[in-house]
Amino acid sequence: MAILSKEEARKILEKALSYSKADGCSVSLNGTDRGNIRYARNSVSTAGENTNVVLGVSSNFGKKLGTATINEFDDASLEKVVRRSEELAQLAPENPEFMDALPQQTYGGESKTWSEATAKITPEYRAQAAADSIGPAAAKDVTSAGYLEDSRSFSAILNNKGLFAYNKETGVDFTVTMRTNDGTGSGWAARSVNDVSKLNAATTSKIAIDKALQSRNAKALEPGKYTVILEASAAADLVRLMLNMNARQADEGRSFLSKKGGGTKVGEKLVDERVNIYTDPWSDEVPSSPWQNDGQARKKMDIIKNGVVSGLFYDRYWATQKNVAPVPFPSNAIMEGGTASLEDMIKDTAKGVLVTRFWYIRPVDPQTLLFTGLTRDGTFYIENGKIKYPIKNFRFNESPIIMLNNLETLGKAERAVTSEGQLSLFIPNMKIRDFTFSSLSDAV
Amino acid sequence: MKRRDFIQLTGMGAAGAAMLTGIPEMGMGHAISPERALEVIDPALKKRIADVALNAARSKGATYTDVRIGRYLNQFVVTREDKVQNIVNTESYGAGIRVIANGGWGFAATDKMDNDSIAKAAELAVAIAKENSRLLTEPVQLAPQKGYGEVSWKAPIEKNAFEVPMKEKVDLLLNVNSVAMKGGADYITSLLFLINEQKYFASTDGSYIDQDIHRIWPAFFITAIDKASGKFETRNTLSAPMGMGYEYLNARPQDKITGGPTTLFKGRYDMFEDARLGGLQAKEKLTAKSVEPGKYDLVLDPSHLWLTIHESVGHPTELDRVLGYEANFAGTSFLTLDKWESKKFNFGNKLVNIVADKTQVGSLGAVGYDDEGVQCGKWDIIKDGILVNYQVIRDQAHILGLKASQGCCYSQNWADVQFQRMPNISLQPGKEKKSVDDLIKGVEKGIYIIGDGSFSIDQQRFNFQFGGQLFYEIKNGKIAGMLKDVAYQSNTQEFWNSCAGIADESDYRLGGAFGDGKGQPPQSNSVSHGSSTTRFNGVNVINTARKIG
The missing domain is CATH 3.30.2290.10 (PmbA/TldD superfamily)
Structure with a gap:
């Protein structure tokens, strides 16, 4: 039942909407089928599947809004949930920022988010992926811990102004950590794909095993400013933090994009001119739904062009206050890369640090977008174009704005899995000078 | 979360x-x-x-x-x-x-x-x-x-x-x-x-x-x-x-x-x-003064210290982390079983006594029974500075040679499977009568920190950095005015060994995490951490101010 077709979803939504007596009504239907397998200590710890379909109704009387949800779809249940949302709306205080439902929008071409191969994943596939990770690890005296989650989902919305939108999506996320049994080495690798045929758990696991073995018995380097080569995951975990370019916060004077004396930094150079970042729902690498959950159409648009802030994101309410068109928040980000491979960049480095990924990244100062966090699962010292030896992890205190002003080289771009974020990014490996490591960590 | x-x-x-x-x-x-x-x-x-x-x-x-x-x-x-x-x-x-x-x-x-x-x-x-x-x-x-x-x-x-x-x-x-x-x-x-x-x-x-x-x-x-x-x-x-x-x-x-x-x-x-x-x-x-980086004696209010306790004591004493079950996400722990077995690992100095307690009235973690039907209780985690215990559920008890679970099992919802989660973990008050003023009086160069702010710690819980909400400079035993751009960095064992005084029971208060995340898929847990105001000597303070554009 979880994945309804466009027609099936529309039929349920139309029926629900037919019960509405409010000034305005929006109905949505979201369904997800998820499967997962988790393993640790070279053994499967948990595995499961779950299915969830939810119908949501938002009714409004003037600027009073009520929302109710239900997971039963017979006529009586549909009528009940519409009535409940109307009762809640009558009880709610007015929300001065309430926006009326949108009329039908035009969405660009067909979404690229669905993969039949992913739709057909079985529990046996998951068990095999775990086995492909555990077996090679055990053979190398390494302990594996990993997690694979696959999902199939659909979203549909309909409102009383006639707007209807539908999209379905698949995804697979695989992360694996390999630790050497002497406790001195740790490696991590991860892949995120829409199409499971692009995932090979054994290959990904091998990267993590190699990193674990290479990172044994790390030496300590003095903290300080270093040239760093950030693998795509590490780069993505910092770059993602500057992409929430919220116009309202900038206009209100409480953002890194706010200017002295008022106004925002739109049109100003923020980072190195080689930095180009855009969002595009039809990207082949990081596809996303062509509409966001209020029905607004997403478009391909520049975020940073030649180092200059191209534009900010406006919710519909703030857009009316500023007399501009609303700009949906990005569903993905693509940063243009160069041609250098990771090996090329290492070869071209006299002294530097190679970072696999960052961890526990938290904001320190929103004014300058300063963040702190640590390197994890594979940090190496580079000298005269070669990886010399593994080094102990560092804590950094750095801002992605400062980092992208200290850009040396952009490598080839790839789909990155971040340690802690949700946004899908296609982003290059990159070499950065003067990256600030402020202390050492003994953590492996 | x-x-x-x-x-x-x-x-x-x-x-x-x-x-x-x-x-x-x-x-x-x-x-x-x-x-x-x-x-x-x-x-x-x-x-x-x-x-x-x-x-x-x-x-x-x-x-x-x-x-x-x-x-x-x-x-x-x-x-x-x-x-x-x-x-x-x-x-x-x-x-x-x-x-x-x-x-x-x-x-x-x-x-x-x-x-x-x-x-x-x-x-x-x-x-x-x-x-x-x-x-x-x-x-x-x-x-x-x-x-x-x-x-x-x-x-x-x-x-x-x-x-x-x-x-x-x-x-x-x-x-x-x-x-x-x-x-x-x-x-x-x-x-x-x-x-x-x-x-x-x-x-x-x-x-x-x-x-x-x-x-x-x-x-x-x-x-x-x-x-x-x-x-x-x-x-x-x-x-x-x-x-x-x-x-x-x-x-x-x-x-x-x-x-x-x-x-x-x-x-x-x-x-x-x-x-x-x-x-x-x-x-x-x-318009507050930006802090001069360097070593300071820190006087930490319970509204701040709860988060340092949570990250540096609560998480590394979770037995599932110690055993490697969280290796792929939250991480493991530096408090390996050999340190516990030795019965002499100096987690902190003698002033440091930390208890787990699922019975504390008004706390986030208080319940009668955990999510696998074990009646809840109270036990020592750090006793006179020594690591003496962990946080355990029924299928882990045998690993420590325990005959019963400690009642640390929790699930955020009926739809999620229960697993080991943190009980309330609290620093015990000082045994001698001591006020916050008494603590501040003895500090020559220090900072009094109130409220929780930025927090980050590594995957084995050695190296951490914490900010706060309010920072006040202490000069020669007196509060000398507000500071800003303050964060301190330390190593868990070094930090708890630098403990130089804990206010008495009359100052004991709870702080807490409403939605602490762990597991894959992640689940949320609520947990309190109590303490009285505590002094730590010679902690490294950094200045977090930067310039962009």
Whole structure:
């Protein structure tokens, strides 16, 4: 039942909407089928599947809004949930920022988010992926811990102004950590794909095993400013933090994009001119739904062009206050890369640090977008174009704005899995000078 | 889910449509009317449902079964400046069934509460257990647990917050916003988050346990702006989320600690007073002195120290982390079993005594019984500075040679499988009579830190960095004025060995995490951490100010 077709979803939504007596009504239907397998200590710890379909109704009387949800779809249940949302709306205080439902929008071409191969994943596939990770690890005296989650989902919305939108999506996320049994080495690798045929758990696991073995018995380097080569995951975990370019916060004077004396930094150079970042729902690498959950159409648009802030994101309410068109928040980000491979960049480095990924990244100062966090699962010292030896992890205190002003080289771009974020990014490996490591960590 | 993520969630709710997808994704359940939250399900009905599951699983070959029938209620009210942004009431009701079959765990859950659906879920759990058992390296060893028969436990609250009219809550938050803005705040978001867990647990050990748990978190986030310079500063609430009813918001004179640079709160919270001072302090921060980096003696208020305890003591003493079950996500722990076995690992110096306690009245982690039917208690984790114990559940007890679980099992919802989660972990007060003034008096060059701020720690819990809300310079035993741009860095063992004094019991207060995340897929847990104000000597302080553009 979880994945309804466009027609099936529309039929349920139309029926629900037919019960509405409010000034305005929006109905949505979201369904997800998820499967997962988790393993640790070279053994499967948990595995499961779950299915969830939810119908949501938002009714409004003037600027009073009520929302109710239900997971039963017979006529009586549909009528009940519409009535409940109307009762809640009558009880709610007015929300001065309430926006009326949108009329039908035009969405660009067909979404690229669905993969039949992913739709057909079985529990046996998951068990095999775990086995492909555990077996090679055990053979190398390494302990594996990993997690694979696959999902199939659909979203549909309909409102009383006639707007209807539908999209379905698949995804697979695989992360694996390999630790050497002497406790001195740790490696991590991860892949995120829409199409499971692009995932090979054994290959990904091998990267993590190699990193674990290479990172044994790390030496300590003095903290300080270093040239760093950030693998795509590490780069993505910092770059993602500057992409929430919220116009309202900038206009209100409480953002890194706010200017002295008022106004925002739109049109100003923020980072190195080689930095180009855009969002595009039809990207082949990081596809996303062509509409966001209020029905607004997403478009391909520049975020940073030649180092200059191209534009900010406006919710519909703030857009009316500023007399501009609303700009949906990005569903993905693509940063243009160069041609250098990771090996090329290492070869071209006299002294530097190679970072696999960052961890526990938290904001320190929103004014300058300063963040702190640590390197994890594979940090190496580079000298005269070669990886010399593994080094102990560092804590950094750095801002992605400062980092992208200290850009040396952009490598080839790839789909990155971040340690802690949700946004899908296609982003290059990159070499950065003067990256600030402020202390050492003994953590492996 | 950390606080930050929760704020993002509530922010998402500004548009009603966003919440439609937001609620189910968070596993919070379905939106309901506020009145429905006051309805109660008859324990006799829950017992009948539980028996269907226990019998169905047994008939399919389960050697152990537990059933959790849960009704989870959430209410949140979010305002900014003079506007109500969002009011949400949700309910999630269903059953989670966990079994052991062929020596392996299996779990299945359903929100369909008829006998057939319950029996099917139990059978699915057994099938999954049998499938998983084929990949096992060793069978599950469950510590013995006696059945308690039919028992109940209720959080000792004075006023059910769900019974308080919405208008009263909205008025409180809008008044809080107004007084903060009068004092100097340019923007403020304030919120009230309420939780009621009505949990029923039954197992083949012969327990039928009905529990009623309440939590409350009032909070605000203030920003003050200096347009001319383009600078802004923030000041967040000093409240603690608590395992209490609405009485938490009714502070009496004895609940306030005055005389220091700001009012602090003990047991109950005056949100209005904190916001009044918060507005003034956010503005004062704009012109405060930027800290000179270097070594300082730190005097840490419990509203700040709870988070350092949580990250540097709570997480590394979780036995599942120590054993490697969280290696791929949250990480492992530097407190390896050999350190515990040695009985002489100096986690801290002799002043440092840290206890785990799931019985502490008013705390977030207080329950009568955990989510695998173990009666909760209190035990030492660090005794006179030495690591003496961890946090353990039934299938881990044998690893430490324990004959019983410590009752640390928890699941955020009926739909998720229970696993080892942190109990309340607290620093014990100093045994000698000592006030905060006594602590400050002895400091030549130091910083007094109030409120929690930025936090980050590595995956084995060695190296950490913490910020705060309010920083005051201490010079020659006296508070010399406000500082900003302060963060301190240390190593867990070094830090707890630099402990130089703990105020006595009269200063003991709780702080806490409303939504601590762990596991894959991640689950949220609420946990309190108590302490009295504590001094640490010679800690490395950095200056966090930078320039961009």
